[in-house]
Amino acid sequence: MAQAKPAAAAEEKKKPLHPNLVISPSKAHKLLFTKLRDASTSSPEFVQYAKRSMRLLAEDALAEFPTHPVDIVTPCGPCQGHRGVDPIEICAVSVVRSGDALLEVVRDVEPSVKVGKILIQRDESDPLKRPHLLYSKLPADVANLHVLLCDPMLATGGSAKMAIDTLVSEYKVDPSKILFANMICAPEGLAAMAEAYPQVKIVTAVVDECLNDDKFIVPGLGDYGDRFFNTVHD
Numbered sequence: 001m002a003q004a005k006p007a008a009a010a011e012e013k014k015k016p017l018h019p020n021l022v023i024s025p026s027k028a029h030k031l032l033f034t035k036l037r038d039a040s041t042s043s044p045e046f047v048q049y050a051k052r053s054m055r056l057l058a059e060d061a062l063a064e065f066p067t068h069p070v071d072i073v074t075p076c077g078p079c080q081g082h083r084g085v086d087p088i089e090i091c092a093v094s095v096v097r098s099g100d101a102l103l104e105v106v107r108d109v110e111p112s113v114k115v116g117k118i119l120i121q122r123d124e125s126d127p128l129k130r131p132h133l134l135y136s137k138l139p140a141d142v143a144n145l146h147v148l149l150c151d152p153m154l155a156t157g158g159s160a161k162m163a164i165d166t167l168v169s170e171y172k173v174d175p176s177k178i179l180f181a182n183m184i185c186a187p188e189g190l191a192a193m194a195e196a197y198p199q200v201k202i203v204t205a206v207v208d209e210c211l212n213d214d215k216f217i218v219p220g221l222g223d224y225g226d227r228f229f230n231t232v233h234d
Contacts, residue, residue: 017190020201024060029053029205033184037221043230050228053183053205054105054152061181061203062110065090065146087112091142095120095151095163096135098225102150102181113148114139118166120159129215131158136166143172152183152224154204155217157192164197175199183224184208186217 032053035041041049065085072081093116094103107113116138120131139145147167154160160180167173176199184206193202208217216222226232 017185017187017207018194018202019198021190021207022060022064022201022203023207024057024203024205026056026060028056033206033221037219039222041227043227043232046227050101050183050224051105054102055109057181057183057203057205058102058106058109061148061179062090062106064179064201064203065148085146088114089145090114090148091116091139091145092148092150093118093138093163093167095149095159097229098152099150101224101228102152102183106148106150106181114142114145116142116147118163120162122159129156129158131162133162133166136170138167138171142167143174145173145177147173147178149178149180150182151180153217154180154182154185154189154193154202155211156186156215157189157196160189160193161196164200179203184217184220186211 032049035049036046036053062084067082067084070081070083072079087110090110091114092103092106094100096117096119103115107115117136119135120133122129122131149163151160151163164175164178167178168175175197178200180200180202182202182204185204186208188211190202190207193200208220210218212218221227223232
């Protein structure tokens, strides 16, 4: 029996962090994240590189919604392509405030998407950093739409789970129609999401090492919202 334990541990390591995890494949993320992670990068520079990386992520996330083949005609002849969900059938929902940065990039890519907002505050005085729902405003027909949830950081998973709980319980959205786009994940957050919402597809640019004792992602890049909106306190 003692010999089986290492094998079981090895099998456990092979398991995916989340059954519906998609990592954005662009090589550009490695270069852009080097600038985003660097503590010496100024807020204007952070915004510049973040928007470039979020644009790649937004395109990949939108491409994960259902598609169907279509026949088109190019200037040189017939061709089969693929068409995605009509943008008016997508609701992009930001988890305020950091999610607003990603939301605006999504709207640059697809200006016709509908928009919703969820405000969740993480209790920084709580050792577990538990979240509290403060506000939500979504389109009346959101239950009939595909939802793109936007929040750049997945740390403990508490805020993401609460946002999805709100979408599912209060607004009757089918979890299988929710896609969660974020820039950077911690394994702990992915595990929490896998347990609570394995059917929600997660599209991310980077999976980092772990959370530290303060529940910040390591190596991470600090507070995404503070760095993007230039509210870092010295």
